Amino acid sequence: MSFATAFWDVQKAENFDPVVKLLLEALANEMYLLGEDFNHIESRLLDKTARILTPGIMLAPTPAHGIAHATPFENDYVFRKDTGIYYDVGHSVSDDQLGAVYFYPSCNTPLYKGDVRLLLYDDLIYKVDAALNKTMIARLDQHTSPETVWVGLDLDDNISNLRNMSFYMELPNVVDSYKYLYLLSCSEWYIGDRKISMRRGIYNIEGENDNEVMSFFENYELTHAVDRNILNLYKNNYLTVNEDISFSASSFLPSGFPEEIPEALAMMLDKKLFWIKIVFPGVFAGKMLEDIRIGINMIPVENKLLRQSTFILDDTFGVIPLKTAVSEYLLDVHSVRNGKGEPYHELLYGKSGQGKADNTYSIRRGGCERFDSRSAKDQLEYLYDMLNDEIHAFSTRQNIKLRSHIQQIVQTLSKLKEVLHDMHETGEVPCYLFIDKMKENERITVDYWVTNADMANNLPAGVPLSAPKSAFLEASTLFLVTSTYGGRKEPKEQERINLYKYELTSRNRILTNNDISCFCKKELGELLTSVSIKNGVCIHQSSNGGLVRTKDVYLHLASPLQDIHIEERLKRDLQIKLEESSPDTFNFRIFIDK
Structure with missing residues (x-):
């Protein structure tokens, strides 16, 4: 104007x-x-x-994860990544109703018909249950070495070799326990008088693929990347037997085992517990080893569920909507195949010995390629407001036919208002599968993973789990050993742009202080207000490391963390991820300013 x-x-x-x-x-x-x-x-x-x-692993929702315990009915059982267990919620976790929270293992690992029954430290003997809860049942008259722990295993008689058996250990009441978990690989393990070789990490049975090209690209798929990240977080908690160990009756009691055993343990020892002697480094002593928890048949699990949908495509559009329930988010597509069983792949793999390529598909996450960000509900609300405003301009007309049409529009608007009131956008933005080389009336079956993201966080340790009958797992031994955490929804629009900037400038390699700062902001998001990096010096964790230079990362949070365990996990996970993306010469220390 x-x-x-x-x-x-x-x-x-x-x-x-x-x-x-x-x-x-x-x-x-x-x-x-x-x-x-x-x-x-x-x-x-x-x-x-x-x-x-931006890589898909950064844009996808993150499933919550934790450690679960399970014992099979028979030996030589492999707990595979397609076998699910679940926690029956039975009540509202927040505003949304969750009937059950499903978990699948992050790796294919063997389970054994047996468990850790007793732990002996100093002059105390503890009984251990399936959830790793310890109960003191006896006290000896003599003290043992302050750096030694005896583990009593109750194993099935048909188990003849301990090779690839993975032991899970945690230090629940130790400040900065992740620093000590790194030193667990320095401990010495004995069966009888024989020192056995152990390696860090849980035993994982890798799948084999005859197609070398597909096998190479499988490592970069979203589900494989999520599994790999979760296994890295728990790698220091596991030690695995790295040699063939066959035991006999003469090896049940190692040398140095206390000669005086209380009568209360006589019945338990009649089971011929298989004892393992563990000598820890000198930094482990006193209260730390008294509270240590050790167990077998412990599996890293992540919150996800495999859904299956079948569609018949017409000859016009090769678009398949991937439907998710309330509070579910699409994680990744597991497999796509047609009615003949022919697979579809996201990447273009050449068929061995043939000139043509495999069928392909692509994933689109919402939007329907619109040029604005309004959802279907927003569009309906906009239409309702426009009709409601303009209808009054015609209501004064005396035309009977026009007034009749206006009355029908008013009735339609009232129904539309009820529909808008009942619409809940608690799920994610719809995702679609675009099929290439479609044929008329072709039947397509899609298996895809969904997750509850942050809705599955904070399930407490010790809650019982359930499994389908086809899993062949003892129901009384299914427990969550740790509380679940780490679940996050997919990043919002501004967070996606920040992720794109980080990936564009750093290529996911951490070399400078600015890279460290951007990485911390990417991982912590709105929880982090600022970060500062300083150079420092500390004593190396190994016994012969001496002084080493460090990168000290100081985190300034928007609000203080409510639980010391949450703070420990945050620092542990951030340090592991920083070390994974940085040179081996970088030594990080994480501090939270309060």
Whole structure:
């Protein structure tokens, strides 16, 4: 309006002709709306660019994870990644109703018909249950070495070799326990008088693929990357027997085992417990070893569920909606195949010995390629407001036929308002599968993983789990050993742009202080207000390491963490991820300013 007054040399806008003034105001309003549309288009294009160029592992929701215990009915049982267990919630976790929270193992690992029954430290003997809870049952008259722990295993008689048996250990009441878990690999293990070789990490049976190209790219698939990240977080908690160990009756009691055993243990020792002697480094002593928890048949599990849908495609569109329930988010597509059993792949693999390529598909996450960010509910609300405003302009007409049509529109609007009131957008943005080389009336079966993301966090340790009958697991031994954490929804629009900037500038390699700062902001998001990096010096964790230079990372959080265990996990996970993406010469220390 001010530009028009200056152009026409009019002193005041009130002097305009009313019709001219009305036209100018309408034009200004339309220009404003057009500018808003351009802003939406720019934001949408930037978001699409960030989605396409940012690795899928960064944009996908993160499943919650933890440690579960399970004992099979028979030996030589392999707990595979396609075998699920679940926790029956039975009540509302938050505003949304969850019937059950499903967990699947992060690796294929063998389970054994047996368990850790007793732990002996100093002059105390503890009984251990399936959830690793310890109960003191006896006290000896003599003290043992303060750096030694005896582990009593109750194993099935048909188990003849301990090779690849993985032991899980944790230090529940130790500050900065993740620093000591790194030193567990320095402990010495004895069976009888024989020292046995141990390696860090849980035993994982890798799957084999005859196609070398597919086998190479499988390592970069989203589910494989999630499994690998979770296994890295718990790697220091596991030690695995790295040699063939066959035992006999003469090896049940190691040398140095206390000669005086209370009568209360006589019945338990009649089971011929298989004893393992563990000598820890000198830094482990006193209360630390008294509280240590050791067990077998412990599996890292992650919150996800395998769903299956079957569709018949027409000859027009090869688009398949991947439906998720309330509070579920698409994690990844597991497999796609047609009615003949022929597989579809996300990447273009050449068929061995043939010139043609395999069938392919692609995933699109919501939007339907619109140039604005409005969802279906937003579009309906916009339509309702427009009709509700404009309908009054025609309600004064005397035309009977027109008034009848207006009355029908009013009734339709009232129904539309009820539909909008009942719509809940608690799930994720819809995802779609685009099929290439489709045929008319072709049947497509899609298996895809979904997760509850942050809804599965904070399930307490010790809660019982359930398993289908086909799993062949003892129901009384299924427990969560640790509380679940780490679940997150997919990043929001601004977070996606920040992830794109980080990936574009660092290539996921940490070399400078700015890379460290950007990485921390990427991992912690809104929880982190600022981060500072300083150079420091500390004593190396190994006994002969001496002084080493460190990168001290100081985190300034928006709000203090409520639990010391949450703080420990945050520092442990951040340090592991920093070390994974940085040179081996970098030594990190994480501090949280309070």
